[in-house]
Amino acid sequence: MNTSKNIKYDRNVPYNNLPELPPSESIIDKEVLLKWGLASRALAELNKNVLRMPNPLMLINTISLQEAQSSTAIENIFTTEDELYKAVSDTVKEETANPATKEVLRYREALWSGYTALSKKKTFDKSIAVKIFQQVKNTRQGIRPQQSQVTIKRGQSEFKSGEIIYTPPRGAGIVEKKLNNLFEFLNNNTAFDPLLKMAVAHYQFEAIHPFTDGNGRTGRILNLLYLVHQKLLSHPVLYLSKYIIMHKDDYYHRLAGVTQRGAWKPWLLFMLNAVEATAQHSNQKIDEILAQMEATHKHAQKKLKWYSYELNQALFSQPYIKQKLVGEISGATSRTTLTKYMQQLAELGVLSAQVEGREVFYINDDLLRILQE
Numbered sequence: 228m229n230t231s232k233n234i235k236y237d238r239n240v241p242y243n244n245l246p247e248l249p250p251s252e253s254i255i256d257k258e259v260l261l262k263w264g265l266a267s268r269a270l271a272e273l274n275k276n277v278l279r280m281p282n283p284l285m286l287i288n289t290i291s292l293q294e295a296q297s298s299t300a301i302e303n304i305f306t307t308e309d310e311l312y313k314a315v316s317d318t319v320k321e322e323t324a325n326p327a328t329k330e331v332l333r334y335r336e337a338l339w340s341g342y343t344a345l346s347k348k349k350t351f352d353k354s355i356a357v358k359i360f361q362q363v364k365n366t367r368q369g370i371r372p373q374q375s376q377v378t379i380k381r382g383q384s385e386f387k388s389g390e391i392i393y394t395p396p397r398g399a400g401i402v403e404k405k406l407n408n409l410f411e412f413l414n415n416n417t418a419f420d421p422l423l424k425m426a427v428a429h430y431q432f433e434a435i436h437p438f439t440d441g442n443g444r445t446g447r448i449l450n451l452l453y454l455v456h457q458k459l460l461s462h463p464v465l466y467l468s469k470y471i472i473m474h475k476d477d478y479y480h481r482l483a484g485v486t487q488r489g490a491w492k493p494w495l496l497f498m499l500n501a502v503e504a505t506a507q508h509s510n511q512k513i514d515e516i517l518a519q520m521e522a523t524h525k526h527a528q529k530k531l532k533w534y535s536y537e538l539n540q541a542l543f544s545q546p547y548i549k550q551k552l553v554g555e556i557s558g559a560t561s562r563t564t565l566t567k568y569m570q571q572l573a574e575l576g577v578l579s580a581q582v583e584g585r586e587v588f589y590i591n592d593d594l595l596r597i598l599q600e
């Protein structure tokens with residue numbers, strides 16, 4: 228039971244009294260339930276909607292990447308999402324990256340390695356967290372050693388110094404013990420719905436702060452994977468990070484509120500809002516993409532006999548298309564035919580050509596516009 232209200236709290240001292248889960252069930256009141264309903268509904272809609280997409284994972288790749296892309300100078304230099312991802316990961320230093328870019332550095336790899344680990348093992352446990360952390364931080368370290376003096380400071384990500392706002396638990400076996408309790412709660416508690424468990428666990432994970440760094444990013448990825456594990460999502464396609472980064476002050480404030488005042492309710496509402504807003508945003512994108520897909524299909528099919536449903540799907544599986552892909556799907560084996568096809572697609576406005584050095588890429592401008600808006 229959560230008795231944090233009765234415990235004297237000092238932000239400069241390791242918070243070894245961090246209460247174990249579950250918190251009191253009374254934190255789920257009417258307002259929380261109403262919000263939970265809205266968030267659950269938006270999430271269920273997303274989960275259904277996503278299966279109508281030719282490539283569900285494109286959403287998370289492109290939406291997350293757009294956030295970083297729009298706020299850095301790397302715009303327009305790289306032509307495929309893959310290259311952009313690689314360029315972001317290879318050239319940007321974590322310490323100097325802005326929050327949006329820092330988020331996508333190794334985000335995809337970390338998400339994937341957690342997702343694959345989960346689909347193999349099926350159990351949601353500490354090892355998943357460690358795996359994500361290792362990818363996020365590009366390290367082989369594990370849970371922080373008991374002597375490491377980790378603190379959270381004000382304005383931590385912008386500049387190094389600042390007053391201490393929180394000191395996580397520290398001491399022999401204490402992090403492991405609290406993590407075990409956390410995963411036990413996630414796996415076995417039946418009094419809380421999975422979405423609420425995710426919200427509760429996210430606070431707890433950040434409060435335990437099991438790693439020397441990267442706890443925020445690891446925790447945000449864990450949220451998604453837990454939703455997948457609980458079958459609330461078939462693919463980890465909810466980009467909660469943007470909402471959290473955009474509302475960072477509020478997010479920090481409400482996290483601290485749980486520690487200092489046992490104020491679970493504002494925290495739960497924040498997380499449910501994040502889920503609802505993000506799912507709605509993605510739903511809107513999917514609707515727009517599907518509508519555009521249909522319009523493009525109709526338009527192109529009328530003019531080009533060889534334009535198939537499969538090709539249309541492929542052209543909407545990602546915004547940057549290589550000629551080779553069109554060749555494979557349309558069955559245009561000769562160079563002349565393929566060149567003619569590409570010209571026709573460009574004339575119709577389905578794709579536009581972009582030359583990068585010796586390579587020509589084709590861009591689905593409609594798709595790109597929807598993703599960037």
Ligand SMILES: Nc1ncnc2c1ncn2[C@@H]1O[C@H](COP(=O)(O)OP(=O)(O)OP(=O)(O)O)[C@@H](O)[C@H]1O
Nearest residue numbers: 379384393433434439440441442443444479482483
């Ligand atoms: N008062 C607090 N109590 C518990 N956790 C907190 C508190 N304030 C912030 N945090 C968590 O600590 C995270 C930052 O920790 P850390 O630097 O290890 O993660 P990061 O991934 O490197 O950073 P970021 O989350 O800023 O990208 C925040 O994202 C937040 O989740």
Ligand SMILES: [Mg+2]
Nearest residue numbers: 383440441442
């Ligand atoms: Mg950090």
